[in-house]
Amino acid sequence: MKIKVQTLDAAEKGDIELNDEIFAVEPRADILHRVVTWQLEKRRGTARGTRERSDVARTGKKFGRQKGGGTARHGDRRAPIFIGGGKAHGARVRDFNPSLNKKIRALGLKMALSSHAKAGSLVIMDSLAVAENKTKTLVGNLEKLNFGKTLVIDGDMVDNSFALAAGNLHKVNVMPAVGANVYDILKHDTLVLTRAAVEKLEARFNG
Template identity: 45%
Template sequence: MELAVKTLDGKAAGKATVDEAVFGLTDIRADLLHRTVRWQLAKRQAGTHKTQSRDEVSVTTKKFIRQKGSGGARHGSRNAPIFVGGAVAHGPRVRSHAHDLPKKVRKLALAHALSAKVKGDALIIIDDAKLDAAKTKELSAKFKGLGVDNALIIAGAEVDDNFAKAARNIPNIDVLPVAGLNVYDILRRKQLVVTKSALEGIGARFEAKAKEGK
């Protein structure tokens, strides 16, 4: 499968061959994408929410009302959940929200996310993502020429420092090295811009995963 390659200035720069098993899927499975996004977001949750239980509330434990004759219920302490300043019943605890997701599912979901961009004409391949100077105005003009306004840009093994500095001031533009490619960031942006070196990295990544699965 061949896809057109452009320069950062919007000029034609030949074609790149990609694996159809990664970029050419036609039946996009939303269930796999949904499961993977949930897995990613669950992993990044801090899980530090916490309320005080009865043994943690600092109030008197003295029996504050007589056992009989008050006409009300029998109470022994002010730290019960029904009282103001008391504990919280069944409140949240510090915990991890992470859950398991098979590697094969994650791998397939990434292929479906990449294929979805190709299918929706939202994948742009550029020869390189480098700038001579970190000038946001210059990079913004180049993006406008490419038709890029809301995109995830995947550079090679490392992101060019000038490119990263110029891009971080542009709204709705994310820049990641190829190692940071993930389903959530692909789906949260309208377009996906990938360099030729990043394509090689993606291919190598799927080959490595294929070997692990054998």
């Protein structure tokens, strides 16, 4: 699969051959849904469970006589209304750490990349260097390229000048190739990969 390589100035820089096993996989909604659901559930924190009346260490002896004491008919001191008693309807420990087969996760990432390639919203950049790290310069470049909400993936590290220039742009998100994931790729209108990112992603699947 061949795709044109561009620069931030909207100039062409030749072609690049993409691996069809990574960028030309037919997307399946069920696989993408499973991976996104797994990813979002992995983000959720597990609440610390509170101690309820069966968990606190207090006497189980009845508080007083059933009648004639002049007080309410309490059972034991573990009741929630007493200091040191158990919490009523407290937080329970819930497990949000599901498992998903590595092959399914890898297939989901391939399908997410392929969905952008199929829709024509995959862009390969030769370099991300921005002159003088200026946000104004980058905004002008993005207007020429007519990008919407964009995810930019670089190689080992994101180009420093681009990261500084894009820091205040809420429609542009950047990450290194190691952080590429299905959820972030799918929620952006445009996916931008550098040559280094393509090499890293292909090595990730082949390694």
